[in-house]
Each structure stands twice: as C-alpha cells, then as structure tokens.
Amino acid sequence: MTGLGKDLVGLEPLSAEQIRLILDTAEPFKEVSERAIKKVPALRGKTIVNLFFEASTRTRISFEFAEKRLSADSVNVAASGSSVSKGETLVDTAKNLEAMRIDMVVIRHGASGAAQFLGQRIASNVINAGDGKHEHPTQALLDLLTLRDRFGRIEGLKIAICGDVLHSRVARSNIWGLTKLGAQVAVCGPATLMPRDIESLGVTVIPRIEDAIAWADALNVLRLQLERMTAGFIPSLREYNRVFGVTSERLARAPKELLILHPGPMNRGVEIDSDVADGPHAVILPQVTNGVAVRMAVLYLLAGGAPGPGQAMGGEER
Amino acid sequence: MTTRTPLLDETAIARALARMGSEIVERCGGTDGLALVGIQRRGVELAYRLKRIIDRAEHDNIPCGKLDITLYRDDLQTIGPRPVVGETQLPDLEGRTVVIVDDVLYTGRTVRAALDECADFGRPRRVLLCVLIDRGGRELPIQADIVGKVMTVAPDERVDVFVSELDGRDAVELVRGP
Numbered sequence: 001m002t003g004l005g006k007d008l009v010g011l012e013p014l015s016a017e018q019i020r021l022i023l024d025t026a027e028p029f030k031e032v033s034e035r036a037i038k039k040v041p042a043l044r045g046k047t048i049v050n051l052f053f054e055a056s057t058r059t060r061i062s063f064e065f066a067e068k069r070l071s072a073d074s075v076n077v078a079a080s081g082s083s084v085s086k087g088e089t090l091v092d093t094a095k096n097l098e099a100m101r102i103d104m105v106v107i108r109h110g111a112s113g114a115a116q117f118l119g120q121r122i123a124s125n126v127i128n129a130g131d132g133k134h135e136h137p138t139q140a141l142l143d144l145l146t147l148r149d150r151f152g153r154i155e156g157l158k159i160a161i162c163g164d165v166l167h168s169r170v171a172r173s174n175i176w177g178l179t180k181l182g183a184q185v186a187v188c189g190p191a192t193l194m195p196r197d198i199e200s201l202g203v204t205v206i207p208r209i210e211d212a213i214a215w216a217d218a219l220n221v222l223r224l225q226l227e228r229m230t231a232g233f234i235p236s237l238r239e240y241n242r243v244f245g246v247t248s249e250r251l252a253r254a255p256k257e258l259l260i261l262h263p264g265p266m267n268r269g270v271e272i273d274s275d276v277a278d279g280p281h282a283v284i285l286p287q288v289t290n291g292v293a294v295r296m297a298v299l300y301l302l303a304g305g306a307p308g309p310g311q312a313m314g315g316e317e318r
Numbered sequence: 319m320t321t322r323t324p325l326l327d328e329t330a331i332a333r334a335l336a337r338m339g340s341e342i343v344e345r346c347g348g349t350d351g352l353a354l355v356g357i358q359r360r361g362v363e364l365a366y367r368l369k370r371i372i373d374r375a376e377h378d379n380i381p382c383g384k385l386d387i388t389l390y391r392d393d394l395q396t397i398g399p400r401p402v403v404g405e406t407q408l409p410d411l412e413g414r415t416v417v418i419v420d421d422v423l424y425t426g427r428t429v430r431a432a433l434d435e436c437a438d439f440g441r442p443r444r445v446l447l448c449v450l451i452d453r454g455g456r457e458l459p460i461q462a463d464i465v466g467k468v469m470t471v472a473p474d475e476r477v478d479v480f481v482s483e484l485d486g487r488d489a490v491e492l493v494r495g496p
Contacts, residue, residue: 028386028403037438040389070389300389300403 004301007119007126010135011176019177023145025297026290032069033292043072043303048104049097052129053079053090056108058264058288059129059139063106066295072104090114094122104302107131112169125302130169133228138298139263140173142291144181146283147218149290150259155182160212161203163222163244163271166193167229170263171222175201188212189222189244192233209244213251218259221246221272237270247273257281264288319495325477326467326490331450334466335364338448339371341464345446346415349378353411353442357420357432358386358404363481364450365419381409385418390431411440417464421479423449426460451490453477 004018011019032040048067052060060076067074077097079085084093094105104125107115112132119126130136148154159178165171165187178185185203187194188211198205206212213219224240234240241247251258260272260282268274277284326334346352349372356365362384369382386404418432429447436442450466455473467490471477476493480486 025403028405031406032389035439039438041434042389042394303394 003304004298006302007115007128008137008298008302009116009119009126009128011137011140011173011180012135014176014180016180016182019141019144019180022141022294022297022301023148025301026141026145026293029069029293029296029300030290032296033065033289038069039071040069041071042300043067043070046070046072046103046303047101048072048074048106048299049102050074050076050129051094051097051105051107051109052076053084053107053109053114054130056129058291059108059136062288062291063127063129063138063295065292066299069292070296070299072299090118091121094118094124098122098124104299127298127302132169133167133172134169135173135176136169136263137173137177138291138295139170140177141298142287142294143170143174143220143261143263144177145290145294146261146287147183147259149286150283151217154178157183158186158215158217159183159220160186160188160206160216160218161220161222162188162209162212162246164193164224164233165189165198165222166195166233167225168222170220172201174220175203179203186212186215190234190240209246210250210253213246213254213258216258217256218261219246220261220263223263223265224267224271226267237267241270241273245269245271245273246276248275248279251276251281259283261287321494322478323492323494324489325451325469325492328488331466331488331490334450335367336371338450338464338466339368339375342368342417342446342448343372343376345463346417349376349380351414351443352380352417353409353414354380354382354417354419355385355408355411355432355436356382357418357428358384358388358406359484360479360481361385361418361420363483364421365417368417368419368448381414383408385432385435387428387431387435390435392427392431406435408436408439411436411442413441413443415444415446416442417446417448419448421450421481422477423447423452423460423462423465424455424477426456426458429460430458450479451477 106127106129108129109131112134114131115128161171175185179202186206187203188206262284354365354369356362365382384407386406388403446463448464449462452462452465452468453471478491480489482488
C-alpha cells in the first residue's frame with residue numbers, strides 16, 4: 001500500500017495510485033459530514049495550524065471543518081495581525097509555531113513554491129492550500145472527486161479548463177491530476193492569459209470557447225483573477241464575457257449536456273453567467289461539499305506517520 | 319513454516335449461525351426493536367446472514383447496518399500507512415436493542431471502538447455482542463453475549479475467518495507461524 005509521504009505540495013509529484021488513494025479515502029468521509037454528530041476521533045490530540053498569507057473563505061473554512069470533524073485542534077493564523085506584518089520570515093514564523101509542538105501546517109501563500117520550501121525546513125506535515133501560480137492540490141482533488149461522482153470514472157473524460165489559465169494554480173493542479181488519471185485535457189482562454197508552452201503539460205489549446213464547449217464532457221470555468229492582473233491582459237470585463245463567457249446560449253448549442261465546475265469565488269456575468277452557475281448542470285456546490293471530504297482524507301492520510309505493516313488479514317481482530 | 323488447521327467448515331458455521339440467530343431472538347424476547355450491526359469487514363456478512371436467519375424464522379424484516387471502526391481505533395497514532403476506511407451505514411439506533419456482530423473477539427479493542435461509534439449515532443436501549451469465534455486474550459473488560467465457538471488461541475497464533483461473499487468459501491482456520 002502506498003502512503004503520501006510527509007507533505008502534500010502538489011499533484012505533480014504524486015502517482016496515479018496515490019491520487020486514487022486520496023479519492024477512495026474521501027468516500028467514507030462524505031458520510032461523516034452527513035451524521036447528526038459530525039465528528040470522529042481519528043486525529044484526536046493532533047494540533048494543526050492554518051497559516052493563511054492570502055485571503056480565503058472557502059478553502060480556509062473547508063480545512064477548518066475537516067480538522068474539527070476529525071477531532072484535531074486547530075489554530076488560524078492570518079498574515080495581517082500576526083508578526084508577519086512586522087517582517088518575520090516564513091521560516092521563522094513556522095519554526096516558532098513548531099516550538100509550540102504542532103503536528104501539521106496548512107499553508108496558503110502568494111509565492112509559488114512556498115509550501116515546498118516550508119516542508120523542507122520543518123518536521124511537521126505541510127499541506128499546500130494554494131501557493132502563488134503553482135498548485136492548489138486539494139482544489140483539484142475535490143474537482144476530481146466531483147467528476148468521478150458524476151461520470152463514475154476519470155479515464156477517457158474530456159475536460160476543458162477555461163479562462164485565466166495563466167494565473168491559475170487550480171488549472172495547474174487539475175492538469176496534473178486529470179492527465180495522471182487518464183483524462184484528456186484542453187485549455188481555452190485569451191492568448192494573453194495562456195502560459196507559453198502550456199502544451200508541454202500534455203494539454204491541447206482550444207482558442208475559441210464555442211469549440212471547447214463542443215468538444216468537452218465537462219467545463220472547469222476558472223475565476224478571472226483580477227487581483228493578480230498587473231497589466232492589461234483583457235480589454236474589458238464586458239468584452240471578456242462576450243468572447244469567453246460561459247453562457248446558456250453557448251451551452252444550448254453544444255451537442256451534449258456539459259457538467260459545469262467552478263472553483264469559486266465566481267465573477268457572475270464575467271466568466272460565467274448566473275443562469276449557468278445556478279442551472280441544473282452546475283456542480284459548484286457539490287464541489288464545496290466534496291472539498292471537506294477530500295481535505296479530511298488528506299489530513300487523515302498524512303497524519304499516518306511512518307510506514308509500517310499493512311492491514312491485518314480478514315478474520316483476525318486487528 | 320505456516321500451518322493452517324481447520325476449526326469450522328461450511329456446515330459447522332451454518333449450524334452455529336442458526337443457533338446464534340435463535341439465541342438473539344430468545345435473549346431479546348422477540349424481534350421488536352431489534353437491530354443488527356456488523357463490524358467491517360466480515361462482521362457485516364455475518365450480520366446479514368443472521369438477519370436472513372431471523373427474518374425467515376420470525377417472518378419479520380429487522381434493520382441491519384454496517385459499521386467501520388477505523389476512525390475510532392485507539393492505535394491510530396502508532397499504525398501506518400492508514401488502513402482504508404470502509405463504509406458506515408447504520409439504521410436508527412435510538413431506543414433499540416442493538417446486536418453488534420463480529421467474526422472474531424480477541425483484545426476487545428474493536429468492540430470498544432464500535433461502542434463509542436454507536437454512541438455517536440444515538441442511544442440504544444441495550445447493546446449485545448455476538449461473535450462467531452471468541453479466542454480469549456482480552457485486554458479490556460468486554461465479553462460476548464452470544465458466541466459461535468469459544469477456544470483458547472495463543473498470542474502468536476491467528477484465527478482466519480473466510481466468508482463466501484468475500485472469499486469464495488466458508489471456513490474458520492487456526493494459523494500458526496508467520
């Protein structure tokens with residue numbers, strides 16, 4: 001049986017088998033969140049720090065629920081209001097937290113590679129909750145779980161990732177996860193928001209949104225990351241919506257019905273229209289529900305400690 | 319060298335389960351408010367077999383569920399990699415007589431975990447423990463109410479239970495050696 005190692009930095013270093021292990025482990029955790037008492041004692045006594053250097057609602061709350069439902073003790077540290085604002089370095093902050101005997105750090109940071117950098121320098125488990133434009137592995141895992149729920153498989157699916165691919169760590173993690181599990185991936189968006197050499201990741205570029213819609217089984221619509229745009233990448237939001245927006249008119253012309261994913265938060269009327277986001281084919285809220293289960297699975301698997309003998313054979317009490 | 323000694327064959331298991339089924343009904347004074355809960359994995363198959371035996375004899379349809387105790391184990395900090403977590407699917411336990419079903423009773427730690435997990439789902443009126451094999455070696459003050467077969471097994475020996483639904487055959491074997 002394969003473990004996950006010490007840290008979850010991204011999906012790039014993981015094998016298909018490890019990704020499947022996380023998805024399979026997430027299944028029973030879905031049920032825990034449906035119980036009247038939404039709590040199991042699996043991580044009792046573990047201390048987890050949620051270290052968020054960037055704004056986040058969904059991911060931070062989702063991690064917090066996952067931690068609480070596993071009975072871990074967690075503390076939230078935001079960059080503003082902490083000694084980070086006094087100029088303390090990332091490693092110093094983490095080492096100080098570690099001196100208080102923590103077990104895990106969930107980190108979101110604006111710099112690509114921050115999670116890996118930290119993981120190499122502290123003994124606690126590190127989980128990447130989004131680092132710059134690099135990866136956002138738990139978001140891709142919940143997207144994979146949602147796709148697998150709806151289609152029963154990932155292999156052979158055609159997934160189009162649309163919009164601001166350049167700034168998107170969600171896109172990168174999705175590309176790694178989907179291609180490792182045998183899906184076909186296309187990216188679609190304005191040339192200014194398309195990274196150079198994106199094809200080297202094993203994806204096809206489809207320049208027109210109409211063609212992407214005609215090709216795909218599911219669309220993962222990315223958020224236009226206006227806060228990261230320092231230069232004029234698009235002429236205007238209205239023009240973006242007119243050329244690349246996922247609208248019900250465009251979807252109506254597709255040969256088949258498409259599943260619509262969005263990592264949130266949505267810019268309604270920009271990359272996605274409200275009637276699509278609230279329509280019958282959107283799985284945006286099931287994605288959020290799956291997020292808690294996937295994060296519980298990751299926390300649970302990483303807390304596993306050193307590899308030892310596998311599960312006892314059937315019959316014998318373990 | 320590993321040696322396997324047969325303890326129960328298909329017929330012996332069927333006879334034991336038939337008796338255990340009637341014992342459950344007898345001890346509970348009927349099937350009113352009765353619920354069976356099997357512990358993953360082979361306890362689940364045994365619970366569903368007991369359900370069929372009781373349903374047939376009593377012309378009833380008693381609720382039956384499955385319980386995975388992995389997340390309630392007391393050794394999660396020391397074992398690894400984590401075993402795969404199975405499905406938990408329980409009927410309403412509130413106010414019922416719940417019979418926990420497992421294949422082998424050994425240290426009692428699995429049953430302790432099962433009791434804790436059941437308590438998070440509701441408050442049964444009464445809980446009974448029903449096992450196919452009681453091999454002794456308890457580490458906690460837990461005993462079974464309904465037992466298929468009691469035997470003394472040394473700590474370095476193992477009891478393997480096979481059920482046809484999962485293993486293609488019904489058997490109980492004593493395993494010596496690595």
